[in-house]
Amino acid sequence: MRAPFIALLLAPLGLLAQQAAKNSCLNCHSALDGEAQRPALLIKNDVHTTNGLGCADCHGGDPASDDPGVAMNPAKGFIGKPARTAIPKLCARCHSDPNFMRKFRPQQRVDQFELYQTSVHGKRLAEGDENVATCIDCHSVHEIRAVKDPAAPVYPLHLPETCARCHADSKKMAKYGIPTNQFAEYQTSVHWNALKVRGDLSAPTCASCHGNHGAKPPQVESVAAVCGSCHVLFAQLYQKSVHEPIFSAASGGGGCIVCHSNHGIHQPSTAMLEGPKAVCSQCHDAGTPGAKTAVEMAGWLDGLDSALKHSESVLAEADKAGMEVSEAQAKLSDGRDDLVKARLALHAFQPVDMKKPIDAGMAVASETLHAGQAALHEKDVRRMGLAISVVFIGITIFAIWALIRRLEPKGGLPRDASTTPR
């Protein structure tokens, strides 16, 4: 009986609570359609919403009022749809404020805008070019997700496609004179394969080499350093090699790019050293010491690879025949390590550096080959032993059969053997 009275008393409190969390922007725009409705539909997936921020925190205005004149009043700070040139500064209002960002994520970086201003995108935007990328072009707008969210456009798996939206569009890039084949080339690379096929999120994407907010192609002198951030030993050897000063002076990018290309980096092989697609022969004419060295090193690498493959197949054959060769197969992995070391040593471009791992690898290949051949021989010995044993057994069986025949003359058993069954 008392319930209705209590409800009436508490009702105003409810209205008050509603007003405190009210978001009139969302309420109105959800009811619209087309482009005006889109932000209201998307915003629930936005990372800002999860952190308690709303439309007015970026666009200004008064979300407490249902009256559009009040809600979207410039006097209340409403800025409407910001101009493209104003977007980075708008985002930076919060994202460059360490005191503000600390409230949500203390370790969040706050230098994105600063970096952006050093980038090609940032510089051109400052000059008034609206066609370059701003924050919302990469991070999307109204549906901004954290970088580690797999649905984010800047998640490593999606990042190349996001960059390619402009950089693979020849119409957009025409006025800047930038090629548009980078994404297509990148899709043929080992890095893209590692990312897409193997799911290795540590594989480099556009941002790994070019930077993200401060995006710029690495300069000639820093290419090796950039590749060397993962491929440390290769870069170290290269820096000390004869090629370093020569490639650095070259135009169109230097360092690792000269042989391995920048975007379409394929799985290296000895075809780069010798043959029609060789890289070395682009500078080293046939017959020169350089060309001879390239051919020699290619021969060593191919030789070791085929020796290891041969050992692998012999051991696999022995394994299939039931012989125990797990120890030799484990030793073989040392040989594979030596091949990797030899390919690394190549980047010093001195044959003497490659000789040691090649010799070590060949020793392993030879040792494991002997183990495999011994196992196969042992298998033959066992079969021979079996054959001998079966022959003796066969002789015995034949002799027993002959004995039976002798004990039981033709026409049945000895006549005096019948007794009634029990």
Next chain:
Amino acid sequence: MTATEARAKAASWLEERLDLSAVREAIGHKTVPVHSATRWYYFGGMTLFLFAIQIITGILLMLYYRPTVSEAFESVQFIMTRVQFGWLIRSIHSWSANLLIFIAFVHMFSVVFTHAYRKPRELTWLTGIALLGLMLFFGFSGYLLPWNKISYFATKVGTDVAANAPLVGPAIARFLRGGDDVGGATLTRFFAFHVMILPLTALLLVGLHILLVQQHGMSTPPWIGPSGVRQMRFFPNFFLRELMVWYCALAALGALAAIFPWELGDKADPFASAPAGIRPEWYFLAQFYTLKLIPSHVWIFEGEILGILGFGLLALGWALLPFWGTDQVGAARTRLVAGAGVVMVSYLAAFTVLGYVK
């Protein structure tokens, strides 16, 4: 003294102290009926022969095997790779185990179809069924001993099934496992079963079984007239033939061991997930597949419990075959039993194959 004289002297020395005349006479008088089903008489002896091979190879393996979690797999690997002819002894043991169980089943079914379970051979049948059960338990316990991935998970599945038996299931499973999980305690326990408890029990039952066979002689199938069936002397005639068959079995075992050595597998890892398609050895496959087919709930009962209960009742019924397979006057109900035998063989064969391909 010639060899013959020396042998005669030794024989008489023994004769004065150990009177084997009764044994010699029994062997001399033993006969084997000769008829269309005589070939089935070999299967009992073959089962015994394979069991003897298991004992010999098993004792040899025990010289090197170590029944602990940290050493079991490695000791079997040691036997296969370092011990001279270790691969041969171990492979013969594994192949012969499978052959033994198969031959034991053939032996049992030959007894069913020739109706050799009739009076006075009911006890022979019962001890035989008990022995078949022991052989299956031998297989189950021995399978775990190499402690590789497949045997670990097969044991896990097997003990889980046992745990589903009504009322006593969890207690039985705990007894088998030596605890709540399959682990080192299980290995120790299975080793004890496999090398001592089961062999002693089996030797006792085998002794009884053979004694009964000698006492009753070989049974003649009911469709053969009681008179006029030729008899073959056991010694030397049947014995020589049996020797031939045993030698063939030896050749087969040697060939299997040399051409298809038993694999080592990977060491068991209790924390890894079960490999896909894990299933028990072939002699448990029919029951395993049947359990898989039973829906999880039948009316108010849990499917698996119903399945296990069903198997138990089936085994009990089968063990009591001599009693429902003969009529009041002791004659075999040939059509009933032959029919039941055909159903049983078909079920086991079909479900074993299905268990393999599914």
Next chain:
Amino acid sequence: MEKDGQQGCQQCGKSAEGLSGAAPSNDPEQSRRSLLSWLLGGGVAASLASFFYPVIHFLNPPHISEAAVDEVSGGKVEDLKPNSGKIVRFGNKPALLVRVSDTEWKALSAVCTHLNCTVQYQPSTRLIWCACHNGMYDLTGRVVSGPPPKPLDEYAVKVRGDEVVISRRA
């Protein structure tokens, strides 16, 4: 088969010859019989020899009398200086043994969790480094930087007298 001087059967009166079922002897038959005896005796002897030969050799313990167990020797204590590491084969895979200080030892799997290269100890940083793609791990195996997705497995190290022993963790 051979006459062994038996009395014959007491029960049914068969002679020893009658029990063995031997046929009466005559010359060509005799030579065939002796060939048969030789064949049988020889076959049995040879086949038994081919069974006993492996068994006898089986009983002879091999030279390496210990099975490979779940632990491996990491060498002598004095072989490894403080702040250095070495690769030891453990089962089928390489393991990294690190002497952190005079008394502290660490052993981990040396297989990098990125692309299976063999890692090494880096004395300058006191970290574990993978040369392939610059992955870095700390001495408990945790990933410090670089592409490796998972930490390295740790093993247990014991010093027995002057020998270092690496074993799997319980």
